[in-house]
Amino acid sequence: MIKMSNIHKAFGANKVLKGVDFSLNNQTVHALMGENGAGKSTLMNILSGIHQHDNGEIFVDGTSVNYKSPKESEQAGIQFIHQELNIWPEMTVLENLFVGKELTTKFGKTDDKKMKAEALKVFNRLDFHLPLNKVAGSCSIGEQQMIEISKALMTDAKVIIMDEPTAALTDKEIDKLFELINQLKSEGVSFVYISHRMDEIFRISDEITVMRDGVSVMHKHTEDTTYNELVHAMVGRSLEQQFPDRTVTPGDVLLEVKALSNDTFGMKGINFNLRKGEILGFSGLMGSGRTEIMRSLFGIDRGVKEVVIEGRSVTIKNPGDAIKHGLALITENRKDEGLVLDASIKDNMTMANLKSFTKNGYIVNQPLELFVDQMQQRLSIKSDKNLNVGALSGGNQQKVVIAKWVGNGPKVLILDEPTRGIDVGAKREIYNLMNELTERGISIIMVSSEMPEIIGLSDRVYVMQEGQIKGELKGKHISQENIMTLATGGEINE
Structure with missing residues (x-):
């Protein structure tokens, strides 16, 4: 269980977080929502050790923590799949999956056979198929996203943070990902799920926290809220309709x-x-x-x-x-x-x-x-x-x-x-x-x-x-x- 209390963070004179409260319960998918710039990614960057908070406290299973680097948070079982993908374009798919975590034989040599087997095991769970020797830079954005998701699943993660994980995925890939999330949740893994896709939020999440202008303005169980309430909490006003009326008649x-x-x-x-x-x-x-x-x-x-x-x-x-x-x-x-x-x-x-x-x-x-x-x-x-x-x-x-x-x-x-x-x-x-x-x-x-x-x-x-x-x-x-x-x-x- 994670509890972030009264978290503050400023970059120079720009106050990004102004006392945010956020909690993640065991075996839960907790959606973190808000407009761009609301502070969602900054809050998760603090949890995962990328940034250090100025004030506030973070507790994991009741113990106060302050991870100084992403490596520390990963060792504690927290994995962050970022919206802006961390792909090494010149390396192969396999090399990207194991970069910095290469498996070796007892003689200290890279064990390609074992790494390929581990990679294929995760790909099969996701029903995702991509040549392991393909250069990652030649992969589509959607394929790169699936590589990042696969990388996170290859660790013994207790908490997985996903920032817009389905932005470039097909409906089939999304269905498979959600099946896997539910499976991992039943095995004890918790998720922080950042997305702007409302249909996904209502489909996959158990709880929702909404941030606006650097503060948390709403926390509810998903079943207890509505689309309109969420939009109002995010933008501070109601959106009368999603798409504007088309007034143009195309010409020649x-x-x-x-x-x-x-x-x-x-x-x-x-x-x-x-x-x-x-x-x-x-x-x-x-x-x-x-x-x-x-x-x-x-x-x-x-x-x-x-x-x-x-x-x-x-x-x-x-x-x-x-x-x-x-x-x-x-x-x-x-x-x-x-x-x-x-x-x-x-x-x-x-x-x-x-x-x-x-x-x-x-x-x-x-x-x-x-x-x-x-x-x-x-x-x-x-x-x-x-x-x-x-x-x-x-x-x-x-x-x-x-x-x-x-x-x-x-x-x-x-x-x-x-x-x-x-x-x-x-x-x-x-x-x-x-x-x-x-x-x-x-x-x-x-x-x-x-x-x-x-x-x-x-x-x-x-x-x-x-x-x-x-x-x-x-x-x-x-x-x-x-x-x-x-x-x-x-x-x-x-």
């Missing part, structure tokens, strides 16, 4: 992609179009090729394609060509591909469109500062604009990436998992921004694993299956049943 075809092929990903002869002011959804199971299409279109990955923008054929061989022709891409991996973590909020927001703020070759500060202030206000990014982006929560980092590309004035904005790991309040802000952008004539392609997001926002949906577009859905035909039927290889009888 703005973008046409013809015969897009990429042998590496098994894609051949893919055709689709995008209308002006449209939100076009791309759905499908993980590994179906949604992200790969966007990377090929944007010129990141090699591939053959014909691209027509506003009736004119254009050549896109690299991201520079794509940007020149009015395309912008927000990738699913914001940390490695969307941001310069050591640069400020202001620099990250403006680096893609500095030409807009220059005159005679010099940067004009006033319009640049005004743009940054407006975007911070519009997206509710409350931190100092000179703060390094690496210090922000995952949700606020995503907002900075969106602001960067919006400021570039694109014709087409491609959003790959735009709200992954973002709380309900921030999601609504991003949904409103997407709606406003389409009202201004910008067209949006949205790749998302969240079914409600696809259904609630898209004017049309293309469903992917094994590297091909399996079908197109419009209007009332955009439903969970139809999307899953196509995504799993079925046919729709209209």
Whole structure:
């Protein structure tokens, strides 16, 4: 049993935790919820020894503790699976699973045979199959997430902290993970479960603690609360509806992609179009090729394609060509591909469109500062604009990436998992921004694993299956049943 009492933590003048109380009972899944920046990850970083608290006490089974490092907390049986994955990209899957904990023979040599057997044992429990010699950096985000989960399960953990563990997983993988959580719970393991997915919280958790602005504002048994009560506790107000009303009628075809092929990903002869002011959804199971299409279109990955923008054929061989022709891409991996973590909020927001703020070759500060202030206000990014982006929560980092590309004035904005790991309040802000952008004539392609997001926002949906577009859905035909039927290889009888 863990009890954290009156925990305070400040980073310089920024008070992140202001007297938080949190308890974790035996054999319990305790959901920890709150908006991005509420202090959830900081609280768990203190528990696991990554940060030291300024005031307060931590008790484990009645004994006062203060872990000085993650190694100490791991030795005590506390494992933390972070939202931002700790993968060594140049190493293999097997090497990642045992990094720093290699098994050896009696002669002191690495025992690959034993490590492979242990790894496969955990993979089989998760019903997850990935070549152990595959380079981890070439794995998808979802596969990397499963590697991290597998790594935690290979220890004799008494407490497992999971921060957005299902953000990039398929429904099948989520089901398997939840089965395993329930099994481990029955064996005496407790979980702290951080997630913004409400359906998961009500499905897997026993208790819920909500944090807001650095304090704990609610603690209840899951069965004793409701969706609306949780949202109100998290954001301090009610959200009248999750998705904004679509007021835009898409116009003429703005973008046409013809015969897009990429042998590496098994894609051949893919055709689709995008209308002006449209939100076009791309759905499908993980590994179906949604992200790969966007990377090929944007010129990141090699591939053959014909691209027509506003009736004119254009050549896109690299991201520079794509940007020149009015395309912008927000990738699913914001940390490695969307941001310069050591640069400020202001620099990250403006680096893609500095030409807009220059005159005679010099940067004009006033319009640049005004743009940054407006975007911070519009997206509710409350931190100092000179703060390094690496210090922000995952949700606020995503907002900075969106602001960067919006400021570039694109014709087409491609959003790959735009709200992954973002709380309900921030999601609504991003949904409103997407709606406003389409009202201004910008067209949006949205790749998302969240079914409600696809259904609630898209004017049309293309469903992917094994590297091909399996079908197109419009209007009332955009439903969970139809999307899953196509995504799993079925046919729709209209």
